Amino acid sequence: MEIITSLENKKIKNLSKLLIKKYRDQEDKFLVEGEHLVEEALKAGKLIEVIKTEEYEIDYEVPITIVTYEVLKKLSNSVTPQKVIGVVKKLDEKEIGNKILILDNLQDPGNLGTIIRSSVAFNVDTIVLSENCVDLYNDKVIRASEGMLFHINIVKKDIEKFIDEIHSKGYVVLGTRVTDGENIKNIEVNDKLAIIMGNEGAGVRREVLDKCDKYLYIPMNESCESLNVGVATSIILYELFK
Amino acid sequence: MEIITSLENKKIKNLSKLLIKKYRDQEDKFLVEGEHLVEEALKAGKLIEVIKTEEYEIDYEVPITIVTYEVLKKLSNSVTPQKVIGVVKKLDEKEIGNKILILDNLQDPGNLGTIIRSSVAFNVDTIVLSENCVDLYNDKVIRASEGMLFHINIVKKDIEKFIDEIHSKGYVVLGTRVTDGENIKNIEVNDKLAIIMGNEGAGVRREVLDKCDKYLYIPMNESCESLNVGVATSIILYELFK
Numbered sequence: 001m002e003i004i005t006s007l008e009n010k011k012i013k014n015l016s017k018l019l020i021k022k023y024r025d026q027e028d029k030f031l032v033e034g035e036h037l038v039e040e041a042l043k044a045g046k047l048i049e050v051i052k053t054e055e056y057e058i059d060y061e062v063p064i065t066i067v068t069y070e071v072l073k074k075l076s077n078s079v080t081p082q083k084v085i086g087v088v089k090k091l092d093e094k095e096i097g098n099k100i101l102i103l104d105n106l107q108d109p110g111n112l113g114t115i116i117r118s119s120v121a122f123n124v125d126t127i128v129l130s131e132n133c134v135d136l137y138n139d140k141v142i143r144a145s146e147g148m149l150f151h152i153n154i155v156k157k158d159i160e161k162f163i164d165e166i167h168s169k170g171y172v173v174l175g176t177r178v179t180d181g182e183n184i185k186n187i188e189v190n191d192k193l194a195i196i197m198g199n200e201g202a203g204v205r206r207e208v209l210d211k212c213d214k215y216l217y218i219p220m221n222e223s224c225e226s227l228n229v230g231v232a233t234s235i236i237l238y239e240l241f242k
Numbered sequence: 243m244e245i246i247t248s249l250e251n252k253k254i255k256n257l258s259k260l261l262i263k264k265y266r267d268q269e270d271k272f273l274v275e276g277e278h279l280v281e282e283a284l285k286a287g288k289l290i291e292v293i294k295t296e297e298y299e300i301d302y303e304v305p306i307t308i309v310t311y312e313v314l315k316k317l318s319n320s321v322t323p324q325k326v327i328g329v330v331k332k333l334d335e336k337e338i339g340n341k342i343l344i345l346d347n348l349q350d351p352g353n354l355g356t357i358i359r360s361s362v363a364f365n366v367d368t369i370v371l372s373e374n375c376v377d378l379y380n381d382k383v384i385r386a387s388e389g390m391l392f393h394i395n396i397v398k399k400d401i402e403k404f405i406d407e408i409h410s411k412g413y414v415v416l417g418t419r420v421t422d423g424e425n426i427k428n429i430e431v432n433d434k435l436a437i438i439m440g441n442e443g444a445g446v447r448r449e450v451l452d453k454c455d456k457y458l459y460i461p462m463n464e465s466c467e468s469l470n471v472g473v474a475t476s477i478i479l480y481e482l483f484k
Binding site: 114117118120121123144151218219220221223224225226228230231235238242 | 352356359360362363364365386388390393460461462463465466467468469470472473476477480484
């Protein structure tokens, strides 16, 4: 059994490029870390190969490369990475469903991961990311999603065109706005529904917001101006889709 | 007008120690960064002094020290800090109220900040932190709280003793548990209520959970095992306290 011990090993050097978006896009692959995520990738039929340390025991029918812990660290942004890393094929974009969450320019990877997790919990079937959202395959997104990205259809779209398209198919599009919005407790839920949430600081862009059919807000104490976007999204999904 | 330009300046060196918990505890002070947080500290009557760059304009009746941006960076963990930093007196612990959130061994600073923000939004009056929670005055906690820590009573307690104490005062104590729990939609809300949420990985400790009067769960799709703890806490507060 061969163990890769050199930090200059070509295979490892190439794989470590997958920590950068440009190379993930070029190669159509990404990395996941730790047993839970590797198993989720395997179950989804997307696991290409595994890189692990000698003592870490797994029994998957994919190529396995054994490396020292120092070498494995080159494939992770964590200070103390877990001892197994999966090389995974990017997910396919599927047809959109009837319960859609649209994210406009969401920037924080932790927020995107959390929102993916909540979307699966509350039965969203399609997440639509604007072109300028944080990369879905960013390691922090994947970690925060707890592997839930393998359980939901996630597609990338030009949001404005996409809203026109689903409007013509009879979807109701909801935005969030405090003034002239309806309390989420009172919103009537349509069969074909899309909810738009926006950037952490700026919210949903005005030109996108203008395309919404209805506006909703979460009732809250006046001392608090706003919620974390991951929390706000999750409460709306809980209230409307669960 | 004197401008501090030396990274070796004694005052700055002393203040930079407030980035470390031990010194925050010793000095009973902490740092906040950016106009919004400094103003929240001022409004709360806790702002001791301000450190800022020359071009940053403010007009507060507290001592102001002007420094170069390089010097100011010594007072922040951010790569590109905002140009005003406040030195703030730690908050006082007040009497507990009737709507209590207890956090047992919560570790992620972003989660604690988010939960503080949601607690203010949904009318919690007291947050109780176990001794081993992440430090309330950690810069990431403060940033994620968006200054809401100045709008709520936060106290540190031995959780097990605290539960016995509030039990004797007629509070109902709720824990989260999927098995044998009640759907949060159906929970009857008592006048004096405490909700316990736990650690990101391990949840609430068994010995603490055993002390609860009732258990609740958030209904969700079976593909998803659990929610982010900030999200779960926020949904429970939204459902029970709003």
